Amino acid sequence: MTSANTSDPISPASDRKSLRPDCGSCFALCCTAFGFSRSADFALDKPAGTPCQNLAQDFSCTIHDSLRPRGFRGCTVFDCFGAGQNVSQQFFAGKSWLAEPDTKDNMFAAFKAARQLHEMLWYLAEAVNRTFDPDAADRAELLRNLIEQTLGGDLTKLLSTDAQDFHSQVRSILMEVSEEVRASYFAAGDDHLDATLKPGADLIGRNLRSRRLCGADLRGAYLIAADLRNSDLSGADLLGADFRDARLEGTDLSRTIYLTQPQLNAARGNHTTRIPADLETPSHW
Ligand code: SF4
Incomplete structure:
Protein backbone atom coordinates (compact mmCIF):
# COMPACT_ATOMS: atom_id res chain seq x y z
CA MET A 1 0.00 0.00 0.00
CA ALA A 183 -6.24 22.14 12.31
CA SER A 184 -4.55 19.19 10.62
CA TYR A 185 -1.45 21.35 10.06
CA PHE A 186 -0.83 21.99 13.74
CA ALA A 187 0.78 19.56 16.13
CA ALA A 188 0.42 20.12 19.89
CA GLY A 189 2.47 23.15 20.90
CA ASP A 190 3.16 24.09 17.26
CA ASP A 191 3.28 27.90 17.03
CA HIS A 192 4.88 28.39 13.63
CA LEU A 193 2.52 31.30 12.86
CA ASP A 194 2.72 34.73 14.47
CA ALA A 195 -0.33 36.68 15.58
CA THR A 196 -0.20 39.12 12.66
CA LEU A 197 -1.14 36.33 10.23
CA LYS A 198 -4.87 36.52 10.72
CA PRO A 199 -8.05 37.06 8.69
CA GLY A 200 -8.22 40.48 7.08
CA ALA A 201 -4.63 41.30 8.11
CA ASP A 202 -2.79 44.13 6.43
CA LEU A 203 0.22 42.30 5.01
CA ILE A 204 0.82 44.70 2.15
CA GLY A 205 4.43 44.47 1.01
CA ARG A 206 5.27 42.20 3.95
CA ASN A 207 8.32 39.98 3.75
CA LEU A 208 6.97 36.45 4.20
CA ARG A 209 9.69 34.83 2.16
CA SER A 210 10.74 31.23 2.82
CA ARG A 211 8.22 30.84 5.63
CA ARG A 212 6.19 27.88 6.74
CA LEU A 213 2.68 29.33 6.60
CA CYS A 214 0.87 26.00 6.73
CA GLY A 215 -2.63 26.20 8.16
CA ALA A 216 -2.61 30.03 8.34
CA ASP A 217 -6.00 31.72 8.27
CA LEU A 218 -5.40 34.46 5.72
CA ARG A 219 -9.04 34.86 4.75
CA GLY A 220 -9.54 38.37 3.36
CA ALA A 221 -5.91 39.33 4.11
CA TYR A 222 -4.25 42.09 2.10
CA LEU A 223 -1.22 40.42 0.58
CA ILE A 224 -0.71 43.07 -2.08
CA ALA A 225 2.95 42.95 -3.21
CA ALA A 226 3.79 40.66 -0.29
CA ASP A 227 6.88 38.54 -0.76
CA LEU A 228 5.82 34.90 -0.42
CA ARG A 229 8.63 33.46 -2.48
CA ASN A 230 9.62 29.90 -1.54
CA SER A 231 7.04 29.75 1.23
CA ASP A 232 4.77 26.81 1.97
CA LEU A 233 1.08 27.71 2.23
CA SER A 234 -0.26 24.18 2.50
CA GLY A 235 -3.60 24.22 4.29
CA ALA A 236 -3.69 28.03 4.37
CA ASP A 237 -7.16 29.54 3.96
CA LEU A 238 -6.91 32.17 1.21
CA LEU A 239 -10.60 32.94 0.79
CA GLY A 240 -10.85 36.42 -0.72
CA ALA A 241 -7.21 37.30 0.06
CA ASP A 242 -5.87 40.11 -2.11
CA PHE A 243 -2.89 38.78 -4.04
CA ARG A 244 -2.30 41.67 -6.38
CA ASP A 245 1.38 41.67 -7.32
CA ALA A 246 2.25 39.21 -4.55
CA ARG A 247 5.53 37.43 -5.31
CA LEU A 248 4.90 33.70 -5.67
CA GLU A 249 8.04 32.35 -7.31
CA GLY A 250 8.87 29.01 -5.71
CA THR A 251 5.77 29.23 -3.48
CA ASP A 252 3.83 26.08 -2.74
CA LEU A 253 0.11 26.84 -3.13
CA SER A 254 -0.82 23.34 -4.22
CA ARG A 255 -2.73 22.43 -1.05
CA THR A 256 -4.13 25.81 -0.07
CA ILE A 257 -7.85 26.22 0.60
CA TYR A 258 -10.19 28.42 -1.45
CA LEU A 259 -7.62 29.85 -3.85
CA THR A 260 -9.20 31.02 -7.11
CA GLN A 261 -7.98 31.74 -10.61
CA PRO A 262 -8.51 35.53 -10.33
CA GLN A 263 -6.26 35.59 -7.25
CA LEU A 264 -3.54 33.70 -9.12
CA ASN A 265 -3.97 35.89 -12.18
CA ALA A 266 -3.42 39.01 -10.09
CA ALA A 267 -0.17 37.72 -8.57
CA ARG A 268 3.36 37.33 -9.88
CA GLY A 269 4.66 33.80 -10.19
CA ASN A 270 6.44 31.54 -12.62
CA HIS A 271 6.95 27.87 -13.51
CA THR A 272 8.35 27.21 -10.02
CA THR A 273 5.07 28.21 -8.35
CA ARG A 274 3.10 25.13 -7.30
CA ILE A 275 -0.61 25.65 -7.83
CA PRO A 276 -3.73 23.58 -7.04
CA ALA A 277 -4.62 20.96 -9.66
CA ASP A 278 -7.90 22.76 -10.44
CA LEU A 279 -6.22 26.00 -11.47
CA GLU A 280 -4.15 27.02 -14.46
CA THR A 281 -0.83 28.78 -14.63
CA PRO A 282 -1.65 32.32 -15.79
CA SER A 283 -0.45 32.92 -19.33
CA HIS A 284 1.41 36.10 -18.33
CA TRP A 285 3.65 34.33 -15.78
S1 SF4 B 1 -10.21 45.00 -23.48
FE1 SF4 B 1 -10.88 43.11 -24.45
S2 SF4 B 1 -11.12 41.63 -22.76
FE2 SF4 B 1 -11.06 43.68 -21.86
S3 SF4 B 1 -13.20 44.30 -21.66
FE3 SF4 B 1 -12.44 45.11 -23.62
S4 SF4 B 1 -12.97 43.53 -25.14
FE4 SF4 B 1 -13.14 42.58 -23.10
Whole structure:
Protein backbone atom coordinates (compact mmCIF):
# COMPACT_ATOMS: atom_id res chain seq x y z
CA MET A 1 0.00 0.00 0.00
CA THR A 2 1.38 3.43 -0.87
CA SER A 3 0.58 6.54 1.08
CA ALA A 4 -0.37 9.81 -0.61
CA ASN A 5 2.48 12.24 -1.17
CA THR A 6 1.51 15.18 1.03
CA SER A 7 3.32 17.55 -1.31
CA ASP A 8 1.07 16.58 -4.21
CA PRO A 9 -1.72 18.97 -5.17
CA ILE A 10 -5.15 18.00 -3.87
CA SER A 11 -7.10 16.07 -6.51
CA PRO A 12 -9.38 18.37 -8.46
CA ALA A 13 -13.03 18.40 -7.44
CA SER A 14 -14.67 16.23 -10.07
CA ASP A 15 -17.31 18.70 -11.20
CA ARG A 16 -15.39 21.94 -11.32
CA LYS A 17 -14.84 21.72 -15.06
CA SER A 18 -18.16 23.43 -15.76
CA LEU A 19 -17.02 26.24 -13.48
CA ARG A 20 -14.19 27.23 -15.81
CA PRO A 21 -14.87 29.93 -18.39
CA ASP A 22 -15.67 28.89 -21.95
CA CYS A 23 -15.37 32.23 -23.74
CA GLY A 24 -16.23 30.68 -27.11
CA SER A 25 -19.73 29.86 -25.83
CA CYS A 26 -20.31 33.27 -24.22
CA PHE A 27 -21.49 36.56 -25.69
CA ALA A 28 -18.61 38.47 -24.07
CA LEU A 29 -20.77 39.23 -21.05
CA CYS A 30 -17.78 40.26 -18.93
CA CYS A 31 -16.83 42.83 -21.60
CA THR A 32 -20.33 44.33 -21.61
CA ALA A 33 -22.29 43.79 -18.38
CA PHE A 34 -19.71 45.20 -15.99
CA GLY A 35 -18.37 48.72 -16.03
CA PHE A 36 -14.84 49.81 -15.17
CA SER A 37 -13.00 53.02 -14.48
CA ARG A 38 -9.74 54.25 -15.89
CA SER A 39 -7.06 53.03 -13.48
CA ALA A 40 -3.94 50.88 -13.26
CA ASP A 41 -6.13 47.97 -14.37
CA PHE A 42 -8.07 49.59 -17.21
CA ALA A 43 -6.91 52.13 -19.76
CA LEU A 44 -10.33 53.77 -20.14
CA ASP A 45 -13.73 54.30 -18.54
CA LYS A 46 -16.55 51.98 -19.58
CA PRO A 47 -20.07 52.25 -18.19
CA ALA A 48 -21.83 49.03 -17.15
CA GLY A 49 -24.14 47.54 -19.77
CA THR A 50 -22.16 48.79 -22.77
CA PRO A 51 -19.73 46.92 -25.01
CA CYS A 52 -16.04 47.67 -24.55
CA GLN A 53 -14.61 49.59 -27.48
CA ASN A 54 -12.12 46.73 -28.02
CA LEU A 55 -14.87 44.16 -28.51
CA ALA A 56 -15.31 42.76 -32.03
CA GLN A 57 -18.66 41.80 -33.57
CA ASP A 58 -17.86 38.11 -33.08
CA PHE A 59 -17.44 38.73 -29.32
CA SER A 60 -13.67 38.37 -29.42
CA CYS A 61 -11.28 40.93 -28.00
CA THR A 62 -9.30 42.81 -30.65
CA ILE A 63 -6.36 43.32 -28.27
CA HIS A 64 -6.45 39.91 -26.59
CA ASP A 65 -2.75 39.23 -27.14
CA SER A 66 -1.59 42.55 -25.72
CA LEU A 67 -4.02 43.30 -22.90
CA ARG A 68 -1.38 43.96 -20.25
CA PRO A 69 0.92 46.19 -22.32
CA ARG A 70 -2.15 48.10 -23.54
CA GLY A 71 -3.25 48.87 -19.96
CA PHE A 72 -6.01 46.26 -19.54
CA ARG A 73 -4.51 44.13 -16.79
CA GLY A 74 -7.93 43.90 -15.14
CA CYS A 75 -9.21 41.84 -18.07
CA THR A 76 -6.49 39.23 -17.53
CA VAL A 77 -7.47 38.84 -13.89
CA PHE A 78 -11.23 38.44 -14.27
CA ASP A 79 -12.85 35.00 -14.21
CA CYS A 80 -16.60 34.29 -14.47
CA PHE A 81 -16.46 30.75 -13.00
CA GLY A 82 -18.41 29.52 -16.02
CA ALA A 83 -21.34 31.90 -15.57
CA GLY A 84 -20.86 33.46 -19.02
CA GLN A 85 -21.51 30.34 -21.04
CA ASN A 86 -24.31 29.25 -18.73
CA VAL A 87 -26.24 32.49 -19.12
CA SER A 88 -25.55 32.73 -22.86
CA GLN A 89 -26.48 29.17 -23.72
CA GLN A 90 -28.86 27.98 -21.02
CA PHE A 91 -30.81 31.07 -20.03
CA PHE A 92 -30.83 32.72 -23.46
CA ALA A 93 -30.69 29.62 -25.68
CA GLY A 94 -27.61 30.75 -27.58
CA LYS A 95 -29.22 33.98 -28.84
CA SER A 96 -26.95 36.95 -28.27
CA TRP A 97 -27.77 40.45 -27.04
CA LEU A 98 -26.45 41.67 -30.37
CA ALA A 99 -28.96 39.57 -32.34
CA GLU A 100 -31.77 40.35 -29.89
CA PRO A 101 -31.05 43.71 -28.27
CA ASP A 102 -34.26 43.59 -26.19
CA THR A 103 -32.71 40.83 -24.07
CA LYS A 104 -29.68 42.91 -23.18
CA ASP A 105 -30.73 44.21 -19.75
CA ASN A 106 -31.96 40.86 -18.51
CA MET A 107 -28.95 39.04 -19.90
CA PHE A 108 -26.49 41.35 -18.19
CA ALA A 109 -28.43 41.23 -14.91
CA ALA A 110 -28.54 37.43 -15.14
CA PHE A 111 -24.79 37.31 -15.70
CA LYS A 112 -24.08 39.41 -12.64
CA ALA A 113 -26.33 37.22 -10.49
CA ALA A 114 -25.06 33.95 -11.97
CA ARG A 115 -21.41 34.85 -11.52
CA GLN A 116 -21.88 35.17 -7.77
CA LEU A 117 -23.62 31.81 -7.62
CA HIS A 118 -21.04 30.09 -9.83
CA GLU A 119 -18.29 31.37 -7.56
CA MET A 120 -20.12 29.91 -4.56
CA LEU A 121 -20.32 26.55 -6.38
CA TRP A 122 -16.55 26.69 -6.91
CA TYR A 123 -15.93 27.08 -3.20
CA LEU A 124 -18.52 24.50 -2.19
CA ALA A 125 -16.94 21.92 -4.51
CA GLU A 126 -13.70 22.44 -2.65
CA ALA A 127 -15.37 22.18 0.75
CA VAL A 128 -16.92 18.84 -0.25
CA ASN A 129 -13.56 17.66 -1.55
CA ARG A 130 -11.55 18.64 1.51
CA THR A 131 -13.73 17.77 4.47
CA PHE A 132 -13.64 14.41 6.20
CA ASP A 133 -16.85 15.20 8.07
CA PRO A 134 -19.78 13.50 6.28
CA ASP A 135 -22.24 15.90 7.89
CA ALA A 136 -20.40 18.97 6.57
CA ALA A 137 -20.11 17.31 3.15
CA ASP A 138 -23.86 16.62 3.10
CA ARG A 139 -24.73 20.20 4.02
CA ALA A 140 -22.36 21.53 1.37
CA GLU A 141 -23.91 19.17 -1.21
CA LEU A 142 -27.40 20.30 -0.27
CA LEU A 143 -26.46 23.92 -0.75
CA ARG A 144 -24.85 23.09 -4.08
CA ASN A 145 -28.07 21.45 -5.22
CA LEU A 146 -30.11 24.48 -4.24
CA ILE A 147 -27.77 26.84 -6.05
CA GLU A 148 -27.68 24.57 -9.11
CA GLN A 149 -31.48 24.60 -9.21
CA THR A 150 -31.39 28.38 -9.24
CA LEU A 151 -28.97 28.20 -12.15
CA GLY A 152 -31.14 25.73 -14.02
CA GLY A 153 -32.45 28.08 -16.70
CA ASP A 154 -35.48 29.83 -15.16
CA LEU A 155 -34.62 33.50 -15.61
CA THR A 156 -37.29 34.84 -13.25
CA LYS A 157 -36.06 32.58 -10.50
CA LEU A 158 -32.44 33.62 -11.02
CA LEU A 159 -33.21 37.34 -11.07
CA SER A 160 -35.32 37.17 -7.93
CA THR A 161 -32.79 35.13 -5.94
CA ASP A 162 -31.33 36.64 -2.79
CA ALA A 163 -27.64 35.89 -3.30
CA GLN A 164 -26.88 37.28 0.14
CA ASP A 165 -28.90 34.53 1.75
CA PHE A 166 -26.92 31.87 -0.12
CA HIS A 167 -23.75 33.76 0.63
CA SER A 168 -24.10 33.58 4.39
CA GLN A 169 -24.94 29.87 4.30
CA VAL A 170 -21.98 29.14 2.04
CA ARG A 171 -19.66 31.22 4.18
CA SER A 172 -20.60 29.31 7.29
CA ILE A 173 -19.79 25.93 5.69
CA LEU A 174 -16.56 27.19 4.17
CA MET A 175 -15.35 28.44 7.54
CA GLU A 176 -16.22 25.16 9.21
CA VAL A 177 -14.28 23.13 6.63
CA SER A 178 -11.41 25.61 6.75
CA GLU A 179 -11.08 25.13 10.49
CA GLU A 180 -11.03 21.37 10.05
CA VAL A 181 -8.39 21.45 7.30
CA ARG A 182 -6.17 24.01 9.01
CA ALA A 183 -6.24 22.14 12.31
CA SER A 184 -4.55 19.19 10.62
CA TYR A 185 -1.45 21.35 10.06
CA PHE A 186 -0.83 21.99 13.74
CA ALA A 187 0.78 19.56 16.13
CA ALA A 188 0.42 20.12 19.89
CA GLY A 189 2.47 23.15 20.90
CA ASP A 190 3.16 24.09 17.26
CA ASP A 191 3.28 27.90 17.03
CA HIS A 192 4.88 28.39 13.63
CA LEU A 193 2.52 31.30 12.86
CA ASP A 194 2.72 34.73 14.47
CA ALA A 195 -0.33 36.68 15.58
CA THR A 196 -0.20 39.12 12.66
CA LEU A 197 -1.14 36.33 10.23
CA LYS A 198 -4.87 36.52 10.72
CA PRO A 199 -8.05 37.06 8.69
CA GLY A 200 -8.22 40.48 7.08
CA ALA A 201 -4.63 41.30 8.11
CA ASP A 202 -2.79 44.13 6.43
CA LEU A 203 0.22 42.30 5.01
CA ILE A 204 0.82 44.70 2.15
CA GLY A 205 4.43 44.47 1.01
CA ARG A 206 5.27 42.20 3.95
CA ASN A 207 8.32 39.98 3.75
CA LEU A 208 6.97 36.45 4.20
CA ARG A 209 9.69 34.83 2.16
CA SER A 210 10.74 31.23 2.82
CA ARG A 211 8.22 30.84 5.63
CA ARG A 212 6.19 27.88 6.74
CA LEU A 213 2.68 29.33 6.60
CA CYS A 214 0.87 26.00 6.73
CA GLY A 215 -2.63 26.20 8.16
CA ALA A 216 -2.61 30.03 8.34
CA ASP A 217 -6.00 31.72 8.27
CA LEU A 218 -5.40 34.46 5.72
CA ARG A 219 -9.04 34.86 4.75
CA GLY A 220 -9.54 38.37 3.36
CA ALA A 221 -5.91 39.33 4.11
CA TYR A 222 -4.25 42.09 2.10
CA LEU A 223 -1.22 40.42 0.58
CA ILE A 224 -0.71 43.07 -2.08
CA ALA A 225 2.95 42.95 -3.21
CA ALA A 226 3.79 40.66 -0.29
CA ASP A 227 6.88 38.54 -0.76
CA LEU A 228 5.82 34.90 -0.42
CA ARG A 229 8.63 33.46 -2.48
CA ASN A 230 9.62 29.90 -1.54
CA SER A 231 7.04 29.75 1.23
CA ASP A 232 4.77 26.81 1.97
CA LEU A 233 1.08 27.71 2.23
CA SER A 234 -0.26 24.18 2.50
CA GLY A 235 -3.60 24.22 4.29
CA ALA A 236 -3.69 28.03 4.37
CA ASP A 237 -7.16 29.54 3.96
CA LEU A 238 -6.91 32.17 1.21
CA LEU A 239 -10.60 32.94 0.79
CA GLY A 240 -10.85 36.42 -0.72
CA ALA A 241 -7.21 37.30 0.06
CA ASP A 242 -5.87 40.11 -2.11
CA PHE A 243 -2.89 38.78 -4.04
CA ARG A 244 -2.30 41.67 -6.38
CA ASP A 245 1.38 41.67 -7.32
CA ALA A 246 2.25 39.21 -4.55
CA ARG A 247 5.53 37.43 -5.31
CA LEU A 248 4.90 33.70 -5.67
CA GLU A 249 8.04 32.35 -7.31
CA GLY A 250 8.87 29.01 -5.71
CA THR A 251 5.77 29.23 -3.48
CA ASP A 252 3.83 26.08 -2.74
CA LEU A 253 0.11 26.84 -3.13
CA SER A 254 -0.82 23.34 -4.22
CA ARG A 255 -2.73 22.43 -1.05
CA THR A 256 -4.13 25.81 -0.07
CA ILE A 257 -7.85 26.22 0.60
CA TYR A 258 -10.19 28.42 -1.45
CA LEU A 259 -7.62 29.85 -3.85
CA THR A 260 -9.20 31.02 -7.11
CA GLN A 261 -7.98 31.74 -10.61
CA PRO A 262 -8.51 35.53 -10.33
CA GLN A 263 -6.26 35.59 -7.25
CA LEU A 264 -3.54 33.70 -9.12
CA ASN A 265 -3.97 35.89 -12.18
CA ALA A 266 -3.42 39.01 -10.09
CA ALA A 267 -0.17 37.72 -8.57
CA ARG A 268 3.36 37.33 -9.88
CA GLY A 269 4.66 33.80 -10.19
CA ASN A 270 6.44 31.54 -12.62
CA HIS A 271 6.95 27.87 -13.51
CA THR A 272 8.35 27.21 -10.02
CA THR A 273 5.07 28.21 -8.35
CA ARG A 274 3.10 25.13 -7.30
CA ILE A 275 -0.61 25.65 -7.83
CA PRO A 276 -3.73 23.58 -7.04
CA ALA A 277 -4.62 20.96 -9.66
CA ASP A 278 -7.90 22.76 -10.44
CA LEU A 279 -6.22 26.00 -11.47
CA GLU A 280 -4.15 27.02 -14.46
CA THR A 281 -0.83 28.78 -14.63
CA PRO A 282 -1.65 32.32 -15.79
CA SER A 283 -0.45 32.92 -19.33
CA HIS A 284 1.41 36.10 -18.33
CA TRP A 285 3.65 34.33 -15.78
S1 SF4 B 1 -10.21 45.00 -23.48
FE1 SF4 B 1 -10.88 43.11 -24.45
S2 SF4 B 1 -11.12 41.63 -22.76
FE2 SF4 B 1 -11.06 43.68 -21.86
S3 SF4 B 1 -13.20 44.30 -21.66
FE3 SF4 B 1 -12.44 45.11 -23.62
S4 SF4 B 1 -12.97 43.53 -25.14
FE4 SF4 B 1 -13.14 42.58 -23.10
